[in-house]
Amino acid sequence: MASPKYKRLWGGFTLVEMLVTMGIILTLAGIMLPAINGARNCARGTLCQNNLKQVGLGFTDFCFDHKDRYMPSIATIGGRDERWGWQPPNMMTSSHEDTLYPLRRNKRSLSAYIRNDYIENVRFLYCPNTPEMNPYLKEMWKAGDDWDNPETEGRHLDPFFGTYNFYQNYTGYLGAYRTFKGPTRLADRNRQSKIVAGDYFGYGFDGAENCFVSCEKFYSNSGILKRIPNTSDFWYHLNNDDGTIQLSSIKIKLNYVLTDGSIHTYGAGQSIAMQVSKSADGTDPYMRYSENENNQGAPLYGYLFLPEGLGR
Numbered sequence: 001m002a003s004p005k006y007k008r009l010w011g012g013f014t015l016v017e018m019l020v021t022m023g024i025i026l027t028l029a030g031i032m033l034p035a036i037n038g039a040r041n042c043a044r045g046t047l048c049q050n051n052l053k054q055v056g057l058g059f060t061d062f063c064f065d066h067k068d069r070y071m072p073s074i075a076t077i078g079g080r081d082e083r084w085g086w087q088p089p090n091m092m093t094s095s096h097e098d099t100l101y102p103l104r105r106n107k108r109s110l111s112a113y114i115r116n117d118y119i120e121n122v123r124f125l126y127c128p129n130t131p132e133m134n135p136y137l138k139e140m141w142k143a144g145d146d147w148d149n150p151e152t153e154g155r156h157l158d159p160f161f162g163t164y165n166f167y168q169n170y171t172g173y174l175g176a177y178r179t180f181k182g183p184t185r186l187a188d189r190n191r192q193s194k195i196v197a198g199d200y201f202g203y204g205f206d207g208a209e210n211c212f213v214s215c216e217k218f219y220s221n222s223g224i225l226k227r228i229p230n231t232s233d234f235w236y237h238l239n240n241d242d243g244t245i246q247l248s249s250i251k252i253k254l255n256y257v258l259t260d261g262s263i264h265t266y267g268a269g270q271s272i273a274m275q276v277s278k279s280a281d282g283t284d285p286y287m288r289y290s291e292n293e294n295n296q297g298a299p300l301y302g303y304l305f306l307p308e309g310l311g312r
Helices: 015-065 137-146
Strands: 091-093 164-166 171-175 178-181 195-199 201-203 211-214 223-225 234-238 254-258 263-266 271-276 303-307
Touching: 015 164, 015 195, 015 254, 015 263, 091 137, 195 303
Parallel strands: none
Antiparallel strands: 164 195, 171 178, 171 271, 195 254, 201 211, 201 303, 211 234, 223 234, 254 263, 271 303
16 A cells, blocks of 8 residues: 655745745845835935925015015024124024114014915925924924024023025125125026025034035935034035045035026035125125134134025
8 A cells, every 4th residue: 555645735835935035025125225215315306396496486475575575584683783693594593683773673583574474384494305304393483583492491592593595685705705695686686696595505514514514415425413403403424534625526416496486406516615704795704713723714604505606
């Protein structure tokens, strides 16, 4: 009598088959993951451009209701004399009130100008590629001129910095006594730049003296710079050890919007440097004076980078 033969249950997998299947899945995942990441980055880039488009439209609507004029720059509020104490143009709420020209009744927050009638949702003024949003962003936007950071003791005029630069009515120093003049009116003028807002991209600011910093992620060697409570986190890229600024080696894609509402992109190699000015005419930049010889005479607020050709 022949011994019975045991039949294999075809509903299961052998160890070899399982390993082969897992290998195929991992190979496909390795092939598809870069494409997925690329699609995700592309979607975020599109969202960023859409946000800037909304900023441009909101600012244009403001101009239509205010005799073709843009609102004052929040970063230029706070001086008591001709040394204005200006700040970088990504300031959304100032730590000062306009004591130099109180009759103008300039507001200390961007929100107080545009939240109710032009841009209600603050997410349009926030770069989606930023590592992490400030937890107080919505609260700051809703509070307007009454913003008081809950992490500070007592009642203060707390500042708040965003992830976009806002160039309306802003003046900066370009070097060799050249100045940047942001748009003051919606109508084209030869003596003013046409850039309204754009991604933050700078070098050498507080806490990042030897770093490039942006709301957009650098293509290589990106780290996260924690900036809470006064702003959101940023991406940083370490510069060369010798401290020389070489924009051509920085790989990053940046966005900006013009007065006509059009959206454009540029790279680090297509930018020019601007410094924060401490005078109304933009000819006197803030400079650092310290015991460290490497920092002696360096810009106190570092450099901001504008698209080439728009630094009028």
